[in-house]
Amino acid sequence: MDREQSAGIGSVAIVGLGLIGGSMARDLAARGIRVFAWDRDNAALRAAMEQGIAQPVLWNEPLDAIVIALPVRAALEMLPRIALKMDGVRLIVDAGSTKRSIVHAAQALGIGERFVGSHPLAGDHGSGWNASRAGLFTGARVFLCPTPSTGGEAMALAKEMWTMLGARPEETDAEEHDRRLAWTSHLPHLLSFALGGALAGEGIAHGELGPGGRDVARLAGSSPEMWADIAADNADALVPALQAAEEKLRAIRHMVASGYHAQLRDVLADVRDWHGQWMGHD
């Protein structure tokens, strides 16, 4: 990091005090950074104030950075309003699960130089201020996606902020990010929802699942609004992934129904090899 360019972050405005924004607020405040915040839910803001974590943002404070920690669609709607409040601000990041649309929007709004699209891999199926906690980002990967115009100072500040939160920043292209995340994150979430939907349709309660089934169904407890947004925003990358999973499932069903025992075992063994190669990294 270029220490000349980055004089560090002293004050941050966080827009959205959910799981991600709330957890950022807790950790940044604990590191001595002045945190200002906004949330559509007054209760979240009040809780953050009462716990001495954040003050309500009035947009006349001297801010080094702005964090938009809203669901994908809400972040896209908020960005033009934030773009009018950027006097003196050296960095603006989001924290959403898709990156192409927001990076494109920031560039189009003329704030591309100071914008760094961010995606911390630290969500879980909890949501809201009450799910937020200190240390959420410790050891988590965070993808940083520049706009075509992102400057060196903004990138350095973004890396500094996420590193301060304990995360491991990885710079990547927004296009490539969205394509890969369609497979590694969005597809597993929707598979988990599909399992839950099938079980619900059969009248089987979640409590009847064993430990293995609970693992696969865990993400079905995620926020429906958030995941409908992500799916809509990344539809072109996600549809082929959903299609591939359907095809695998149909092939497995065909083998089960037809009694192709050895063939099924070989297919499962190939997948197990894929999984096993990486078990040590779990």
Next chain:
Amino acid sequence: MDREQSAGIGSVAIVGLGLIGGSMARDLAARGIRVFAWDRDNAALRAAMEQGIAQPVLWNEPLDAIVIALPVRAALEMLPRIALKMDGVRLIVDAGSTKRSIVHAAQALGIGERFVGSHPLAGDHGSGWNASRAGLFTGARVFLCPTPSTGGEAMALAKEMWTMLGARPEETDAEEHDRRLAWTSHLPHLLSFALGGALAGEGIAHGELGPGGRDVARLAGSSPEMWADIAADNADALVPALQAAEEKLRAIRHMVASGYHAQLRDVLADVRDWHGQWMGHD
């Protein structure tokens, strides 16, 4: 439990020292029960001997109970041979994930009075003696499925043995067991394999998954032989479950591809409600 009928278990033969049989051997031996064992893998048997857990079974020992802890298909093949070694044996249980076929086989072999089909919900994606461990069954549900002829003593002894291992026995019908497990266990396993197959096909390594994706893919590390057996043995109950999941997945894909945002959100919200109602039980 009827203490007159059940004089307790003093010695057990365990056929198969994998995750389930090995863990049973460890805990039964630790509770002072004499454990005799067989495994096709001499190394597993030798390890159990060296750790003072079990002696090789010679089939001339006085045995109170026999446990068949083999994969579904191997258990069905082994049962007729075990049926010839039942002198003085008061209980025989299996530990497989399907129950109709083995309960039916025990009845047909004329050992139905002493047979109790057992299915502990305590497997994980590990397998083999090296994955076995003390305390595997602590707090785990175990389904007990009688044959049409199972006697009171055998059922009492089965409950005693599983309770001694820390499990929570639940008596249930073999037919109903297999239908429900198709949905609550076998479907999630094959979904996890389908996800792994889709990711492998796209060239995406397991290590690229975030924490959520790893949960959904975890069961793809399970034993291919074991799960091909289970799927074959429970095909008639499993095929409709696989079909239902495919239909949910196809419906979700259609909504994503067509931009039906509100409809997708509502579908996901219904699943989240199904999941959320039971979150406290996790």
